[in-house]
Amino acid sequence: GQPRGQVRPGSSGAAVQRAPQAAGPEEAGEDAEVSTRKKTFAEVQTERLEQAERTVLIKCPPKLNEKKLLQYLSSHGNIKSHFFFENRGIHALIEFSEKNSIASLQDAIGLPSAAEYHVVPFKSRLFTFMLKNPVSQAAEETPLHLSPQSHIPVKELIEKLCHADSISSQMYILLNEYQLTDENIKLRYLVCSLVRDFARAYFPDSTVKPFGSSVNTFGKLGCDVDMFLDFHDTQKHAAKTKKGPFDMEYQMKRLPSERLATQKILSVVGDCLDNFGPGCVSVQKILNARCPLVKFSHQPTGFQCDLSVSNSIAIKSSELLYIYGCLDSRVRALVFSVRCWARVHGLTNSIPGTWITNFSLTMMVMFFLQRRSPPIIPTLDQLKELADVLLGDFFEYYGNFDFRRNSINLRKGKEVNKPESSPLYIWNPFEQDLNISKNVNQPQLEKFVAMARESAWILRKEQKAQQMTNKEPWGLAALLIPFGKSNSNKMKNRMKGIGSETIRNLLDSLKLNNPTNLQKAVGK
Numbered sequence: 001g002q003p004r005g006q007v008r009p010g011s012s013g014a015a016v017q018r019a020p021q022a023a024g025p026e027e028a029g030e031d032a033e034v035s036t037r038k039k040t041f042a043e044v045q046t047e048r049l050e051q052a053e054r055t056v057l058i059k060c061p062p063k064l065n066e067k068k069l070l071q072y073l074s075s076h077g078n079i080k081s082h083f084f085f086e087n088r089g090i091h092a093l094i095e096f097s098e099k100n101s102i103a104s105l106q107d108a109i110g111l112p113s114a115a116e117y118h119v120v121p122f123k124s125r126l127f128t129f130m131l132k133n134p135v136s137q138a139a140e141e142t143p144l145h146l147s148p149q150s151h152i153p154v155k156e157l158i159e160k161l162c163h164a165d166s167i168s169s170q171m172y173i174l175l176n177e178y179q180l181t182d183e184n185i186k187l188r189y190l191v192c193s194l195v196r197d198f199a200r201a202y203f204p205d206s207t208v209k210p211f212g213s214s215v216n217t218f219g220k221l222g223c224d225v226d227m228f229l230d231f232h233d234t235q236k237h238a239a240k241t242k243k244g245p246f247d248m249e250y251q252m253k254r255l256p257s258e259r260l261a262t263q264k265i266l267s268v269v270g271d272c273l274d275n276f277g278p279g280c281v282s283v284q285k286i287l288n289a290r291c292p293l294v295k296f297s298h299q300p301t302g303f304q305c306d307l308s309v310s311n312s313i314a315i316k317s318s319e320l321l322y323i324y325g326c327l328d329s330r331v332r333a334l335v336f337s338v339r340c341w342a343r344v345h346g347l348t349n350s351i352p353g354t355w356i357t358n359f360s361l362t363m364m365v366m367f368f369l370q371r372r373s374p375p376i377i378p379t380l381d382q383l384k385e386l387a388d389v390l391l392g393d394f395f396e397y398y399g400n401f402d403f404r405r406n407s408i409n410l411r412k413g414k415e416v417n418k419p420e421s422s423p424l425y426i427w428n429p430f431e432q433d434l435n436i437s438k439n440v441n442q443p444q445l446e447k448f449v450a451m452a453r454e455s456a457w458i459l460r461k462e463q464k465a466q467q468m469t470n471k472e473p474w475g476l477a478a479l480l481i482p483f484g485k486s487n488s489n490k491m492k493n494r495m496k497g498i499g500s501e502t503i504r505n506l507l508d509s510l511k512l513n514n515p516t517n518l519q520k521a522v523g524k
């Protein structure tokens with residue numbers, strides 16, 4: 001089975017349980033906590049992109065002494081991770097711990113003599129490993145583990161599926177065979193990072209980020225790498241107030257439309273990749289499409305790449321699918337199965353045409369899952385509501401729970417009449433006559449309710465921006481500071497802050513500075 005994630009309230013987008021392909025086995029081993037930590041889409045992207053910047057690709061001879069290779073490389077810095085794969089020869093992906101190890105490696109290599117090659121002075125992160133004496137190189141040869149970068153043929157898959165004991169497990173087998181591996185994801189981010197090196201020749205503050213199936217948890221081994229050039233990080237810094245009398249011709253000539261700007265940017269980056277990009281072949285500019293792009297094939301990694309310019313809608317849909325994919329393990333299993341079925345029957349095709357795309361098909365599955373009763377995934381509108389408010393809602397819910405009359409029953413999933421008079425009654429789901437919270441006394445319950453109300457009020461305040469500029473704790477941080485004695489005026493204001501009519505009525509009926517009234521609310 002796969003881990004189940006849960007939407008976390010948070011303004012920077014919902015976070016989800018780390019997807020299996022988002023955590024490399026070696027990383028999980030390093031830090032057991034990582035496997036259960038929740039990461040947002042943005043966090044995963046930042047981490048992976050940073051990792052890719054410390055990474056190089058090395059073409060290796062057919063008979064390779066792994067130890068020797070690593071030994072040579074280690075003289076330039078610590079190697080954090082590495083793996084080998086086969087793609088027109090053996091290649092190694094090497095992730096250094098420090099970025100400057102790459103500069104050290106590049107500096108140790110002389111330029112080829114001009115008589116042999118006409119060199120363009122661009123230092124790439126693609127290397128070839130050769131030793132003068134191949135015999136000593138192959139010595140102590142141990143079998144090299146090659147990480148697969150493509151999925152098994154359908155025929156082989158069918159055989160495997162026949163041995164499974166249920167349709168459900170067949171779907172998970174298919175998922176495990178087809179989904180992107182951690183190694184494959186690393187390669188995808190590396191390609192983006194290599195393209196970025198070129199884009200920066202023109203636009204020093206640009207980044208290149210992957211989107212689509214490489215990052216939305218629905219990618220199948222062998223799918224294309226969709227990437228976009230992003231200038232948004234620049235704009236964040238550029239949004240400064242104007243000081244002084246000068247206006248700058250910013251970044252480019254003023255162009256009459258964004259589309260034209262996009263086309264010009266892609267045109268020069270496309271030329272640059274075509275002329276100087278190591279391993280970039282079949283560069284094709286498709287600038288008149290609805291979404292202008294440059295297509296190319298990246299030989300060292302074997303990826304077909306589509307480069308476009310920052311497209312916030314496509315990124316948002318990648319993030320939405322990422323969230324859906326991590327919410328419930330069945331989502332990805334179903335999507336992979338349906339997509340494989342569609343491909344086998346010619347309903348989808350890797351070349352563009354009049355057929356349904358994988359993206360459309362994935363959206364059809366999502367809609368189906370929303371329409372289930374009960375729904376398996378929430379709608380976008382529901383997700384929007386969930387974001388940020390869950391913690392506040394929790395406090396509001398228990399701040400207004402009728403503990404006097406009701407008990408908490410997880411088996412039935414509802415509030416039911418208390419069978420006896422304990423202040424707090426939580427049914428043991430497996431032993432129905434037992435109250436899990438029999439030990440809790442009235443004052444402790446009252447304290448819980450009072451704290452919950454106070455916290456609900458603090459979270460409703462929405463003064464994040466102001467509190468941040470004042471360097472005051474806000475949100476959860478504010479909740480983690482002892483509340484102290486609240487005065488009654490403050491409390492009255494709090495009542496106004498709470499939106500729901502019933503809650504306001506309930507609170508209005510209480511004089512909170514009178515402890516016996518609070519006790520009434522929680523039942524004495």
Ligand code: CTP
Nearest residue numbers: 212213214223224226313314315317318358359
């Ligand atoms: N996209 C979109 N609207 C479309 C087509 C694509 O918003 N009509 C966005 C989606 O975010 C999609 C991404 O562009 O994920 C990449 O498109 P594409 O490569 O066609 O789909 P993938 O999801 O990457 O699926 P595949 O594995 O087939 O490449």
Ligand code: MG
Nearest residue numbers: 212213224226
């Ligand atoms: Mg794609």
